[in-house]
Amino acid sequence: MINLNPNIGGSPNSIKGVWEHGSAPSKINADVKKSDFADTVRAVEKHLAKVDDLQQSSDIFIKDLLSGKNEDVISAVSAAAKADMSFKLLVSVRNKLIEAYKQTMNMPL
Amino acid sequence: MEINDTFSPIDIAISGLRAQDKNIKLISSNVANAQTTDSGKGEPYRRLEAVFETDGDGIGGVSLEEIAADMSSFPRVLKPGHPDADEDGYVLMPNVNLPIEMINLNIATRAYQANAAILKRYQQMMETTLELLR
Numbered sequence: 001m002i003n004l005n006p007n008i009g010g011s012p013n014s015i016k017g018v019w020e021h022g023s024a025p026s027k028i029n030a031d032v033k034k035s036d037f038a039d040t041v042r043a044v045e046k047h048l049a050k051v052d053d054l055q056q057s058s059d060i061f062i063k064d065l066l067s068g069k070n071e072d073v074i075s076a077v078s079a080a081a082k083a084d085m086s087f088k089l090l091v092s093v094r095n096k097l098i099e100a101y102k103q104t105m106n107m108p109l
Numbered sequence: 110m111e112i113n114d115t116f117s118p119i120d121i122a123i124s125g126l127r128a129q130d131k132n133i134k135l136i137s138s139n140v141a142n143a144q145t146t147d148s149g150k151g152e153p154y155r156r157l158e159a160v161f162e163t164d165g166d167g168i169g170g171v172s173l174e175e176i177a178a179d180m181s182s183f184p185r186v187l188k189p190g191h192p193d194a195d196e197d198g199y200v201l202m203p204n205v206n207l208p209i210e211m212i213n214l215n216i217a218t219r220a221y222q223a224n225a226a227i228l229k230r231y232q233q234m235m236e237t238t239l240e241l242l243r
Contacts, residue, residue, distance in 0.1 A: 074126050077123070077126075078120070078123040081228060081232060082119060085119075088239055089239060095242075096243075
């Protein structure tokens with residue numbers, strides 16, 4: 001479900017093209033589609049919905065468990081573990097992005 | 110980081126927990142019915158055993174393939190006053206051996222703990238990976 005592509009805005013082939021020796025510089029620029037910070041933030045936004053889905057399903061499992069509707073503790077544990085992992089990933093990426101933004105903004109011009 | 114496919118360690122560990130949960134259910138059924146002379150089928154309670162199989166081909170979780178009945182013979186015990194006794198006064202008792210069930214319970218509990226440990230350790234490993242982002 002979680003598939004956060006680190007190569008946002010460029011296919012792996014075009015990234016590979018950058019590091020290939022012997023290709024002309026002008027060709028490299030034509031190959032690689034530049035990605036900006038906004039693209040990355042948008043990707044995180046899309047990912048946010050997936051994390052939210054996992055959190056919601058974990059919530060439903062725990063509520064059903066407490067209300068006695070469902071007695072499957074193991075399913076609740078599984079949903080909670082997945083929600084926890086995806087949320088931690090999201091928070092880590094978000095922190096990294098904020099840090100990068102701050103560093104850029106503090107750059108002396 | 111795929112966490113929702115069937116090959117992820119989380120799902121495999123969860124399937125292990127589920128399988129051992131059912132195994133423990135069977136063992137408790139065996140222990141509870143260790144003295145049941147009438148199972149409703151005209152014979153004493155027959156011991157049940159869990160048979161597991163792998164999900165998918167080769168790598169994957171575990172699931173309960175079938176609940177197999179232990180076809181070993183029932184021990185005959187002399188109980189002349191028992192309503193289920195035959196004309197010689199013998200009663201067929203279930204083929205449940207309590208010491209065996211206790212050992213199986215130990216094995217099932219340890220397997221359950223091992224799967225829980227895998228789940229916990231995998232979460233720790235993912236946290237270690239995320240530490241690299243900091």
